[in-house]
Amino acid sequence: MKRYFFFFSITLLAFAINAQDLTPAKNAKAVKDAFTKMNASTKSFSSDFKQTKEFSFMDRPLVSTGKFYYQKSDQLRWEYISPLQYVMLINGDNIRIKEDGKVKTYSSAVNEVFKTVKEIILGCISGEILNDPNYEPAFYESDKLYQVKLQPKDKQLKEYMKEINIFLDKSSNELSYLILKDGSGDITKIEFHNRKINQSIDASTFSKF
Amino acid sequence: MADISTFTTKFSSHAHSPLPLERDGLGSAERRGVALLTTILLYLLLAGNVHGQTTQVTNPFLNSPTHLFTSKLTYQDNTFNGFLGVKYTDENNFRISFNSTMGNTLMDLEWKDGEFIKHYLPDQLNRKIIINKLQGDFEMMLLKILADGKWKNDCTLKVGCHKYRFTQNDIQLPTKLEDRNWLGRLKRTLNFGYSEQKKLSTILLKHHSFALQMELSSID
Numbered sequence: 001m002k003r004y005f006f007f008f009s010i011t012l013l014a015f016a017i018n019a020q021d022l023t024p025a026k027n028a029k030a031v032k033d034a035f036t037k038m039n040a041s042t043k044s045f046s047s048d049f050k051q052t053k054e055f056s057f058m059d060r061p062l063v064s065t066g067k068f069y070y071q072k073s074d075q076l077r078w079e080y081i082s083p084l085q086y087v088m089l090i091n092g093d094n095i096r097i098k099e100d101g102k103v104k105t106y107s108s109a110v111n112e113v114f115k116t117v118k119e120i121i122l123g124c125i126s127g128e129i130l131n132d133p134n135y136e137p138a139f140y141e142s143d144k145l146y147q148v149k150l151q152p153k154d155k156q157l158k159e160y161m162k163e164i165n166i167f168l169d170k171s172s173n174e175l176s177y178l179i180l181k182d183g184s185g186d187i188t189k190i191e192f193h194n195r196k197i198n199q200s201i202d203a204s205t206f207s208k209f
Numbered sequence: 210m211a212d213i214s215t216f217t218t219k220f221s222s223h224a225h226s227p228l229p230l231e232r233d234g235l236g237s238a239e240r241r242g243v244a245l246l247t248t249i250l251l252y253l254l255l256a257g258n259v260h261g262q263t264t265q266v267t268n269p270f271l272n273s274p275t276h277l278f279t280s281k282l283t284y285q286d287n288t289f290n291g292f293l294g295v296k297y298t299d300e301n302n303f304r305i306s307f308n309s310t311m312g313n314t315l316m317d318l319e320w321k322d323g324e325f326i327k328h329y330l331p332d333q334l335n336r337k338i339i340i341n342k343l344q345g346d347f348e349m350m351l352l353k354i355l356a357d358g359k360w361k362n363d364c365t366l367k368v369g370c371h372k373y374r375f376t377q378n379d380i381q382l383p384t385k386l387e388d389r390n391w392l393g394r395l396k397r398t399l400n401f402g403y404s405e406q407k408k409l410s411t412i413l414l415k416h417h418s419f420a421l422q423m424e425l426s427s428i429d
Contacts, residue, residue: 055296
C-alpha cells in the first residue's frame, strides 16, 4: 500500500512540475525585453530544423527536416530536405519558391498572402512580430524558457493561423522553437538545432537554389 | 414455370434432331418460346457465373490504420506539393488531412458511417463544385466504391452511373482502376504501386476530361 502511495505521489508531482512548466509571466515586460534583446543582437541565424506536425486524429506525427538561414533584416532561406525537397528564398520583397524542380517567383510588395507569410516568418525569427499590432500577445515563462503566444486579430488570418508560439532559451537568449496552431487546430512544432548566431552566411545562400 | 418446362422438353427433343427447327415444322410461337428459353438459360448461366466467382479485392489500405503520403497535385502547368495523412478503418470510415509542405492543414475531411464531415475547410475551398470533385476523387482513391458498388462481373464494379474496372496483381491487390461513365467514356484512372513487402507505395489518380492529377508516395 505504501508503495502504491509512493508511485501515486511521484505521478502527482510529475504532473505538478509539468503543469508549472510554463506559466503566465509575472513580469511581461521582462519577457518582451528578452525578445527585443534577441532582435538587437541577432545579425544572422542559421540552423538545422525539425518540423513535427501532429494530426488531431492520428497518433503518428509527420516529421520534416531541413536547413534554415536568416540574415538581418529580410533575407531568409528555408530549405526542406526530407521527405519533400522544397526551398523558399526571401530576399527583400522578392520571394522565390523551388519545388519539384520548378521555380516560382512572387513579390511580397504586391501579393498580400506572401506579404503576410514574410512578416510572420521574419517576425518570428527576429522577434519583431511582438511589435505588430495585428497580433494579441500573451507572455509565459518557465525556468528555462520564455514564451510569447500571439493570436491574430484579423478574422481572415485566424482562419489559417490560430496561434503562433515563440520559445526563447533563457540562458542563451536564442530562438529555441516555434509552435504553430493552424486554422484546423492542428499543431506544428519547428525546433532549431545546431544554431549558429552571427556567423557569416554566403550571400548566394539567399539568391541561388 | 410450366411454360418453361414445356419449352425445355421441346428444346431437348429438337436439340438432338438432325433437322433444323424450321424444317421440323415449328410454329412461330414455339420459335419464340425457344428463343425465350435460350435467353433464360443464358441469363441463369451468366448469373450463376457471377455468383460463383466471388470477387475478391484485397484492400491495400487495411494493412495499416494510418498512412502518410507526400502528395503532388498537378493542374495544367501548376504543381502543388504537400502531405496527405489518412486514418483508415474500413471502406466506409476514414479521415484525411491534406497539408502544405510547411505543415498547414488545408483540409480535414471525414467519411463516417455514410456521413461526409468537413472538419476543416477554408472558405476559399468550401465551394460545392470543389467539394464534389474532392469527395468523388477521395472516394475512388480510398476505395469507398467497394462499399458503395455492386459487382457486374468479377472485375467491374458499378456505382451509380460509374463503372469501375479493376485490374489486380497475383495476390489480388488492385493495380489499376478505370472509371468510365454510362457512355463508356474513360473519366479517371487510378494506379496503385506496391513495395517488395506488398505495401502500398504509390497512388496516381488521373482525370481524362481535364488536366488534373494527384500523385501520392508513401512515407513509410
